[in-house]
Amino acid sequence: MFKKTGLIIKREYLTRVRKRSFLFTTILLPLILFGFILAIAYFSTQSFENQKVAINDSDNIFRSSFRDGDGIQYEFTDDVTADNFAEKGYSAFLILPSDFSSVNDSVSLISSKQISIITEERIKDQINDALRNKALLENKIDKQLLDSINNIKQEKLYKFSAVIRQGEKTEQSNAGLSYAIGFASGMLIYLTLIIYGTSVMRGVMEEKTNRIAEVIISSVRPYQLMAGKIIGIAAVGLTQLLIWIVFLLVLVGVAGFFLPSDALQAGSDLPMGMANAENASSAMELLEAKNLLLSANWPLIISTFVFYFLGGYLFYAALFAAVGSVVNEDAQEAQALVLPVTMPIILSFVIMAAVINNPDSPMAVWSSIIPLSSPIVMMARIPSGNVPFWQLGLSIALLIAGFIFTTYIAAKIYRTGILLYGKKVTLKEIGKWLFRKS
Amino acid sequence: MIQLELQNLKKYYASHKAVDDISFSISEGDIFGLLGPNGAGKTTLIRMITGIIFPDHGSIIYKGKTFDPVEDIFHIGYMPEERGLYKKMKIGEQALYLAMLKGLSKQDALKKTKEWFEKFEMQNWWNKKTEDLSKGMSQKLQFVTTVLHEPELLILDEPFSGLDPVNSNLIKEEIFKLNKAGTTIIFSTHRMEQVEEICKKIVLINKGKKILDGELAQIKEDFKEHIFKIGFDGELPQFESSTSTLLSQDENVLSVRIHDEASPADVLKEYLSYGTKITSFNEVLPTLNEIFIRQVEEIKTTPAFSDTI
Numbered sequence: 090m091f092k093k094t095g096l097i098i099k100r101e102y103l104t105r106v107r108k109r110s111f112l113f114t115t116i117l118l119p120l121i122l123f124g125f126i127l128a129i130a131y132f133s134t135q136s137f138e139n140q141k142v143a144i145n146d147s148d149n150i151f152r153s154s155f156r157d158g159d160g161i162q163y164e165f166t167d168d169v170t171a172d173n174f175a176e177k178g179y180s181a182f183l184i185l186p187s188d189f190s191s192v193n194d195s196v197s198l199i200s201s202k203q204i205s206i207i208t209e210e211r212i213k214d215q216i217n218d219a220l221r222n223k224a225l226l227e228n229k230i231d232k233q234l235l236d237s238i239n240n241i242k243q244e245k246l247y248k249f250s251a252v253i254r255q256g257e258k259t260e261q262s263n264a265g266l267s268y269a270i271g272f273a274s275g276m277l278i279y280l281t282l283i284i285y286g287t288s289v290m291r292g293v294m295e296e297k298t299n300r301i302a303e304v305i306i307s308s309v310r311p312y313q314l315m316a317g318k319i320i321g322i323a324a325v326g327l328t329q330l331l332i333w334i335v336f337l338l339v340l341v342g343v344a345g346f347f348l349p350s351d352a353l354q355a356g357s358d359l360p361m362g363m364a365n366a367e368n369a370s371s372a373m374e375l376l377e378a379k380n381l382l383l384s385a386n387w388p389l390i391i392s393t394f395v396f397y398f399l400g401g402y403l404f405y406a407a408l409f410a411a412v413g414s415v416v417n418e419d420a421q422e423a424q425a426l427v428l429p430v431t432m433p434i435i436l437s438f439v440i441m442a443a444v445i446n447n448p449d450s451p452m453a454v455w456s457s458i459i460p461l462s463s464p465i466v467m468m469a470r471i472p473s474g475n476v477p478f479w480q481l482g483l484s485i486a487l488l489i490a491g492f493i494f495t496t497y498i499a500a501k502i503y504r505t506g507i508l509l510y511g512k513k514v515t516l517k518e519i520g521k522w523l524f525r526k527s
Numbered sequence: 528m529i530q531l532e533l534q535n536l537k538k539y540y541a542s543h544k545a546v547d548d549i550s551f552s553i554s555e556g557d558i559f560g561l562l563g564p565n566g567a568g569k570t571t572l573i574r575m576i577t578g579i580i581f582p583d584h585g586s587i588i589y590k591g592k593t594f595d596p597v598e599d600i601f602h603i604g605y606m607p608e609e610r611g612l613y614k615k616m617k618i619g620e621q622a623l624y625l626a627m628l629k630g631l632s633k634q635d636a637l638k639k640t641k642e643w644f645e646k647f648e649m650q651n652w653w654n655k656k657t658e659d660l661s662k663g664m665s666q667k668l669q670f671v672t673t674v675l676h677e678p679e680l681l682i683l684d685e686p687f688s689g690l691d692p693v694n695s696n697l698i699k700e701e702i703f704k705l706n707k708a709g710t711t712i713i714f715s716t717h718r719m720e721q722v723e724e725i726c727k728k729i730v731l732i733n734k735g736k737k738i739l740d741g742e743l744a745q746i747k748e749d750f751k752e753h754i755f756k757i758g759f760d761g762e763l764p765q766f767e768s769s770t771s772t773l774l775s776q777d778e779n780v781l782s783v784r785i786h787d788e789a790s791p792a793d794v795l796k797e798y799l800s801y802g803t804k805i806t807s808f809n810e811v812l813p814t815l816n817e818i819f820i821r822q823v824e825e826i827k828t829t830p831a832f833s834d835t836i
Contacts, residue, residue, distance in 0.1 A: 299613065
């Protein structure tokens, strides 16, 4: 029995690993992932274009307080009106009341296009700062003093460090790092679920449309063919993962070789103000980055990642196989039928992105326990180190139960669907197959 | 000895009865024809014999024991009507793979594959991909992959569809050779004329039910209508025949039905006595197609259905 399934697994594995596209995705997927994260980081800071805002400030209260910056340039002019600001090249026109004495005074911002919330907030901040400065000056605060206070940059004032204490243990807390690892893991699981899931579906469709399915299942049981394909493709995924891990270790090793800790330490010990002060501080930053990376709980992250990678794949792969078995040559039919399977995956990703900043919210907890979304959401929570063992245990148990259940359901659909040619299957019929005894 | 026996097989689907209480048996060494129009239930029947689906009711006895879909299918070769191969796979690898799925060891599979490839002159195809083959070539390959593991029972569902006469003949000859070597063959088709050429025994099914089965020659004997063709030369003498009824006249050939109480010899004597210059005299047996159509019209069975599963 296992011999035949083994043969199928071997064929599925070898035909895929030998393909050029395997090499392609192995190299491309990490690049896409990093590119995506970089793009998000980039767009979240640079999401708006430079704007020029014209201000009609009849009393000149604000002129000295408004500062250009964050992509917004303020110009105080008298010859711009609400009717012609767009023609003069301004993206918005701000009208300030002549006298700010009552809460009923209104400020209005006129723009030719919808202005982003961020821009709106920044303009409000400017107004608030200006009003506060005005109030301080009116209360006899020295103007020079005020200016020097306003010029202090917050981040130069102190060094911030957060520490997590659990009993005796104290460790460096780093929200940024857990965010990055969590997001990358969740994203990677999301991508592999979609990529390998679709690969399973296409493999099944190929067997059905090539009409080889019936030839094969006169030699093996349908579930063996389905299991062989799912396991074979899982092996392809694991191979890919292994290549990435080895690649990452080599990269870290190379980095460590060129930047040994002693050298970094020596660099950071050099007194400031020397010629290489610049180097010293960048060496310091590198050392910090290295210690920071080592502070993450890698054994836990990697082992849970492998589990959720496999568990999530097994949960969805069987469903993808079922969809593949039901469709005929029609690609559009496949698209419509695969939607109920891809929807929860996409939704999990959306939930993951929403809860990653708040890994202990009820939404995060529940969606990391329910098997539909747990592979993606739990991986986003684990790096924070705050997942209680009962939640992790429950999530793992439910995911195992979940993929046994989906495989059982999918096998029932697959068994009938794979032998059905040239007939469009309705969801109602699929429902009937589920409740039919073998 | 009986190789395969079906007892009261039933397979019902929600909308129709695909196989409705069918029984028959096949002896070792038979070339057996499974006949019926499209949608009669042939494919469903074969899928039960090959262990692909299970009957709702009834039993399949293979060589005296209850059919075991896991073990017995090693001894069965099945070429489905809807057939195909992996397009991107190399032909040699593909044949090996399918043979090993039928339980052959790698060495045996390699040996057998090479033998068959030589027999069909396909040695230099080994590293080609299936998608590069012509339709006829891939049908040949399909046949080879079906018989590689030397099955005791070979089931061929419409084996000649898509084949040109040359390849068709090649495969027909291989079927006869395998049969001589002891392989039992089930040949399923809706093309009645092909069966008359190949099969000794048949079963005829329609709408899930068995209509008739037996030796082909016997069935034709049972359904004959005592029609004879008389070939003649020259002028046909005019007379009222007391032994037969004239059905039709076509140039120099008469078609007559002999009366129940008369014998062919009586008819011949009568025609000769009037001076007919007879050149030939032979009985016309009904074709399977005619028998089938007559049977179907006689037996109006359960509600119509349109598809096979």
